[in-house]
Amino acid sequence: MDDxxxxxxxxxxxxxxxxxxxxxxxxxxxxxxxxxxxPWESPLPLAQFLEAHAQNTxxxxxxxxxxxxxxxxxxxxxxxxxxxxxxxxxxxxxLECRRRGISVANAPAIFSADVADLAVGLLLDVLRKISAxxxxxxxxLWPKQGGAYPLGFKLGGKHVGIVGLGSIGLEVAKRLEAxxxxxxxxxxxxxxxxxxxxxxxxxxxxxxxxxxxxxCALNEETHHMxxxxxxxxxxxxxxxxxxxxxxxxxxxxxxxxxxxxxxxGAGLDVFENEPHVPKELLVLDNxxxxxxxxxxxxxxxxxxxxxxSGNLEAFxxxxxxxxxxxxxxxM
Amino acid sequence: MDDxxxxxxxxxxxxxxxxxxxxxxxxxxxxxxxxxxxPWESPLPLAQFLEAHAQNTxxxxxxxxxxxxxxxxxxxxxxxxxxxxxxxxxxxxxLECRRRGISVANAPAIFSADVADLAVGLLLDVLRKISAxxxxxxxxLWPKQGGAYPLGFKLGGKHVGIVGLGSIGLEVAKRLEAxxxxxxxxxxxxxxxxxxxxxxxxxxxxxxxxxxxxxCALNEETHHMxxxxxxxxxxxxxxxxxxxxxxxxxxxxxxxxxxxxxxxGAGLDVFENEPHVPKELLVLDNxxxxxxxxxxxxxxxxxxxxxxSGNLEAFxxxxxxxxxxxxxxxM
Numbered sequence: 001m002d003d004x005x006x007x008x009x010x011x012x013x014x015x016x017x018x019x020x021x022x023x024x025x026x027x028x029x030x031x032x033x034x035x036x037x038x039p040w041e042s043p044l045p046l047a048q049f050l051e052a053h054a055q056n057t058x059x060x061x062x063x064x065x066x067x068x069x070x071x072x073x074x075x076x077x078x079x080x081x082x083x084x085x086x087x088x089x090x091x092x093x094x095l096e097c098r099r100r101g102i103s104v105a106n107a108p109a110i111f112s113a114d115v116a117d118l119a120v121g122l123l124l125d126v127l128r129k130i131s132a133x134x135x136x137x138x139x140x141l142w143p144k145q146g147g148a149y150p151l152g153f154k155l156g157g158k159h160v161g162i163v164g165l166g167s168i169g170l171e172v173a174k175r176l177e178a179x180x181x182x183x184x185x186x187x188x189x190x191x192x193x194x195x196x197x198x199x200x201x202x203x204x205x206x207x208x209x210x211x212x213x214x215x216c217a218l219n220e221e222t223h224h225m226x227x228x229x230x231x232x233x234x235x236x237x238x239x240x241x242x243x244x245x246x247x248x249x250x251x252x253x254x255x256x257x258x259x260x261x262x263x264x265g266a267g268l269d270v271f272e273n274e275p276h277v278p279k280e281l282l283v284l285d286n287x288x289x290x291x292x293x294x295x296x297x298x299x300x301x302x303x304x305x306x307x308x309s310g311n312l313e314a315f316x317x318x319x320x321x322x323x324x325x326x327x328x329x330x331m
Numbered sequence: 332m333d334d335x336x337x338x339x340x341x342x343x344x345x346x347x348x349x350x351x352x353x354x355x356x357x358x359x360x361x362x363x364x365x366x367x368x369x370p371w372e373s374p375l376p377l378a379q380f381l382e383a384h385a386q387n388t389x390x391x392x393x394x395x396x397x398x399x400x401x402x403x404x405x406x407x408x409x410x411x412x413x414x415x416x417x418x419x420x421x422x423x424x425x426l427e428c429r430r431r432g433i434s435v436a437n438a439p440a441i442f443s444a445d446v447a448d449l450a451v452g453l454l455l456d457v458l459r460k461i462s463a464x465x466x467x468x469x470x471x472l473w474p475k476q477g478g479a480y481p482l483g484f485k486l487g488g489k490h491v492g493i494v495g496l497g498s499i500g501l502e503v504a505k506r507l508e509a510x511x512x513x514x515x516x517x518x519x520x521x522x523x524x525x526x527x528x529x530x531x532x533x534x535x536x537x538x539x540x541x542x543x544x545x546x547c548a549l550n551e552e553t554h555h556m557x558x559x560x561x562x563x564x565x566x567x568x569x570x571x572x573x574x575x576x577x578x579x580x581x582x583x584x585x586x587x588x589x590x591x592x593x594x595x596g597a598g599l600d601v602f603e604n605e606p607h608v609p610k611e612l613l614v615l616d617n618x619x620x621x622x623x624x625x626x627x628x629x630x631x632x633x634x635x636x637x638x639x640s641g642n643l644e645a646f647x648x649x650x651x652x653x654x655x656x657x658x659x660x661x662m
Contacts, residue, residue: 025482113487117510121461124452128628131462133621138613142606142622149622151356154630156444178509179448275473282469290464291473291480297459299485 011035012316015054015076020063020085026305030061033309050075059315061308064088070096081105081315083308087167088217094327104325105311109167110303111295116171118294119213119243120179122267125288126239128152132285153237153264156180161209163202163225164216164244165191172213184209187216202226206233211241218245228253231263238263243294246272255280258287269294342366343647346385346407351394351416357636361392364640381406390646392639395419401427412436412646414639418498419548425658435656436642440498441634442626447502449625450544450574451510453598456619457570459483463616484568484595487511492540494533494556495547495575496522503544515540518547533557537564542572549576559584562594569594574625577603586611589618600625 015037016023016030023030030036037057039049056078062068064086070093073079083105084092097104125131129152136142136149160176162169162185173183173196184197186205191198199205202225206212212234216222226240226249234240240263242249251272257263258281265286271277274292281287310322346368347354347361354361361367368388370380387409393399395417401424404410414436415423428435456462460483467473467480491507493500493516504514504527515528517536522529530536533556537543543565547553557571557580565571571594573580582603588594589612596617602608605623612618641653 113511114485117455117486118459118461121452121455121459124448124455125461125465128449128452129624130449130452130456130619130621131465133624134456134462134619135466137608137620137622140613142608149624149627151627151629151632152624154445154628155448157630175506175509178506180444277468277473282471288461288465289468290461291468293460293464293480293483296480296482297485298482299488301482 012059012312013037013057014059014061014312015039015050015057017060017062017068017072018066020061020066022063022085022301022304022308023061025301029305030309034312046072047075054078059083059312061085061312062091064091066091068092068097073097073100073102081312081321083311085304085308087111089325090217090219094325098327103315103321104327105308105321105323106325107304107307108323110307111300112167112171114297114300115168115215115243115294116175118269118290119168119172119215119241119267120175122243122269122288122290123211123213123239123241124155126241126265126267126286127155131288158182158210159184159208160211160213161186161199161205162196163187163205163212163214163248164222165194165196166215166217168243169213169215170194172215181211188221202230203233206230206238209234210237211239214240214242214244214248216244216248218247222248224248224250226250226254228257231257234263236261236264239265239267241267243269246270246274251278255284258284343390343643344368344388345390345392345643346370346381346388348391348393348399348403349397351392351397353394353416353632353635353639354392356632360636361640365643377403378406385409390414390643392416392643393422395422397422399423399428404428404431404433412643412652414642416635416639418442420656421548421550425656429658434646434652435658436639436652436654437656438635438638439654441638442631443498443502445628445631446499446546446574446625447506449600449621450499450503450546450572450598451506453574453600453619453621454542454544454570454572455486457572457596457598457617458486462619489513489541490515490539491542491544492517492530492536493527494518494536494543494545494579495553496525496527497546497548499574500544500546501525503546512542519552533561534564537561537569540565541568542570545571545573545575545579547575547579549578553579555579555581557581557585559588562588565594567592567595570596570598572598574600577601577605582609586615589615 011034013035037053039046042049058078059081061083073096079102081103085107087108156179158181160181160183162173165185165187186199186202255278267288269290270292314321342365344366370377373380389409390412392414404427410433412434416438418439487510489512491512491514496516496518517530517533586609598619600621601623645652
């Protein structure tokens with residue numbers, strides 16, 4: 001510990017929990033600005049590592065998959081600030097943070113445009129068979145089968161139902177309006193600032209939509225919200241895109257509907273048990289799959305690094321955090 | 332001939348030349364509304380077939396790849412109307428049509444939205460590695476390689492140069508503005524009705540653009556317009572999308588630039604020698620290829636069938652053609 005500290009004694013100390021992908025990709029940069037504790041490199045269990053090395057640590061960086069529970073916080077008595085690389089906060093015990101006087105900074109909306117872009121890209125791929133066409137040409141089938149490549153479907157004129165009209169859903173809507181789609185949405189509450197049709201009932205939205213795009217948070221209300229009934233209401237020509245979380249969809253029912261032609265196609269960036277994908281999906285031509293990479297762009301990762309390191313530096317300089325989460329109850 | 336006529340004697344006679352894809356896909360429908368002459372089903376060479384069977388034929392349907400030359404027209408002395416399934420007209424001898432009093436109807440802009448959609452789909456695929464991600468997941472690599480999937484590039488904020496700002500180019504621009512791109516263009520003349528930056532020099536457009544999208548007609552001026560110099564000006568992070576015609580690009584130079592990393596990627600729906608694609612392209616991960624299917628949607632094929640059969644019926648009913656080509660010189 002002393003040896004480690006000596007080389008970076010001028011830098012403030014942070015603990016990285018997870019570690020989040022942004023730390024893995026920007027480790028050198030983080031380590032040049034902070035003295036970084038890396039519990040995953042230690043043979044000690046996390047609690048013991050924290051007891052041994054992090055009793056004076058005042059700031060932490062964590063990802064959206066790390067459960068920052070009251071039990072973990074208990075082992076970090078000096079912690080006063082957490083920067084999470086996610087927009088969502090349901091992995092953090094915010095009540096306990098408030099009780100301990102810990103400020104939380106998150107990454108709101110940095111990735112909204114990228115996620116919306118991937119949603120549109122997956123949708124265009126499903127409708128226009130882009131991945132399949134690429135495979136067809138690259139496998140040398142075009143000269144053999146001539147002009148017999150199957151027709152796709154037009155995006156313009158389609159009724160698109162957006163499930164969850166947060167920052168991502170709004171970005172999706174803006175893009176699809178430019179393609180000539182008609183936008184409706186489902187969310188907990190009607191949004192006063194948009195003119196899109198609101199459906200309080202997901203089943204009704206599916207009935208009136210050609211395409212459903214899932215952009216909502218995963219919580220008790222939305223877990224398996226897209227079940228068999230909703231998929232059947234979407235119908236034989238319906239397409240579903242999921243860039244939210246895998247468990248918003250009942251994956252088994254989705255597989256069955258795709259296999260039986262009860263819906264036309266799906267574009268999925270997220271799955272219930274990542275990185276494991278049901279093997280039935282792997283062989284379906286009407287499913288386009290991507291490895292939860294909706295946020296994976298060089299540009300946004302650069303922005304996220306700047307935001308996270310900027311929040312940490314602001315904390316150590318007693319300046320206002322760049323993306324402080326309001327802790328007055330309604331997050 | 333008499334036998335054939337007897338079953339459809341109430342229907343007006345048309346000759347189909349090519350045949351165009353729309354006829355192949357809607358043959359039953361065309362044959363229920365018209366008495367159709369099908370020269371490709373006859374063992375006779377075309378000229379002899381026309382001499383034997385089409386001396387009284389007043390209307391023709393042809394595709395964009397059929398050369399309706401003065402020589403062919405010479406064998407169709409009664410012809411007074413041609414419906415072409417293409418927007419472009421460079422396969423038709425318009426001067427000879429005018430001399431013979433033949434009206435021409437085309438299919439302007441029916442497919443512009445579909446072609447623009449595929450351009451955006453190919454671009455999103457190249458930038459966000461959608462086909463590659465689909466292959467990665469479907470080949471079962473995700474659980475093995477974990478979160479190591481490579482980063483893509485953000486579309487928002489990019490400078491997009493559109494080459495040819497006709498109906499397709501304008502549709503592409505409208506879509507990409509919604510993604511936060513900055514649009515510039517190159518065309519023969521500055522368009523007074525748009526605010527996008529105009530570049531009379533393709534090399535300058537490539538220098539200032541991250542992405543070039545080819546939407547122009549193929550003619551002597553545009554043949555191999557995108558040569559090595561233009562590709563090098565686009566640069567190492569540049570992406571090129573071609574939904575125009577293969578020969579607008581120097582394909583050999585493109586292959587070399589992709590192989591050497593002189594540009595970052597390409598999305599290609601068209602090739603110089605379709606359906607043959609240079610075998611070097613087939614193995615390049617930074618090229619997304621599609622089998623000239625930019626117009627292949629069920630909806631637009633339905634619209635095209637309605638437009639073509641509507642034009643033919645209008646002609647036989649002495650009504651104005653639905654999409655008459657003005658023959659006053661400037662097409």
